[in-house]
Amino acid sequence: MLETFNFRVILEYMPFFLSCFLATLWLSGAGLLGAFGTGLLACGMRIGRFKLLSRIAYVYIESIRSTPLLVQLFFFYFGLPSLGLRMSEASTGILALTLNSGAYMAEIIRAGIQSIPNGQIEAAVSSGLNYFQRMRCVILPQAIGVTLPPMLGQAIVLVKDSALLSLISLPELTRAGQIMTSERFMPAEGFLTSAVFYLVIYYFLKLMTHWSQRRLIYLQT
């Protein structure tokens, strides 16, 4: 394998890999944004006052957390058309990533909100702030500081999870490796190149995690 490892073919495929790299970035970026919104919403419902909404959010979070992303992806990919909803592969993929990571995001945000001392909330209530003002000015700014490192961890998971979208034939990094394997029969060159690209994203996000943790300690002292 190593004696025939062909860098020239990798170079030849490099533009393709780069466009697929951008596709992975784009897909996981969109998924991350959606997951953040879904997470905020689900978390708000979960800890809110209304029993019914809280139940719904609980069922959503737990059912997402106890089933694999691949099954969820196939559920949407094969299931939505039978309901008469035709979506492109990209939007199906982003939908699955969003709903999947949204459940984990909700738990992360909930842990962050619960880490805020009760006195802060009581002080905000006695200052006459209503629910949204309390959230906006007191709870969220502190909670986001605490939740940033685990959120970046979730971002790492999300980028890795986006590899599964190759199974519904979306052109992203893993798919690029597959295509190279089937066109040239070079699995070593193809999959190792995709792995290197994933590692680039991983180390970038890991650096950001370290950075945010350092800042967090600075804020706490």
Place this chain on the structure above:
Amino acid sequence: MWSFYIEQLIVSLPFFFKGLGMTIAVSGLSLAAGTVLGFVWGIARAKHVRLLKPLLGAWVDIVRGTPFLVQVFIIFFLLPEVGIQLEAFPAAVIALSNLSACFICEIVVAGISAVPSGQREAATSSGLNWFQQLRYVILPQSMRVILPPLVGQYVLLIKDSSVVSAIGVVDVTRVGWLTVQRIPQGLLVFGLVAVLYFVICYPLIQLSNSLEKRMSVSYTRGKE
């Protein structure tokens, strides 16, 4: 129309249970192998062996930084090129064991470093050798930190085992994928698959949560 599909699905239920058996076999084997390997790596990393520690660290980083699907493909398509011909099943078990070992390794390192260093010093001055220290002092105490995330890791392992359906292991996800070609009702078919995973994973998640609660209670009590 729906009742027809449901009937069809009931007829093919045995296949789903067979697939579930395969999922349990793959994840059970990898769970055992991954746990043993993860503990060995974790202990080796915590022991500051000079060359081993950075090597293991780099390996864990690489495995944690790449998608599991890519790892499965690399093991399945690359090992034959260096002369190791593997069926899909052993390839899947190797990939899953390696993945879980890397995550469990991190958990074990965190658990061992959570034991106060006074314990180790006391054990040394009591004349315990390295293995006795590990066996009687360090590991029993670190278990409290290790156990809850370990169970959570098992849940992740079972969920990740769905990915090996991509190389043709006929697990429950693969059965769903095969069935949906015949019964074009994705919601029904993958709803059933999801329910089967849910039945296994949900109790484990609850167990992890309750372990976490119990362990942290005993910790705060012990501190007082």
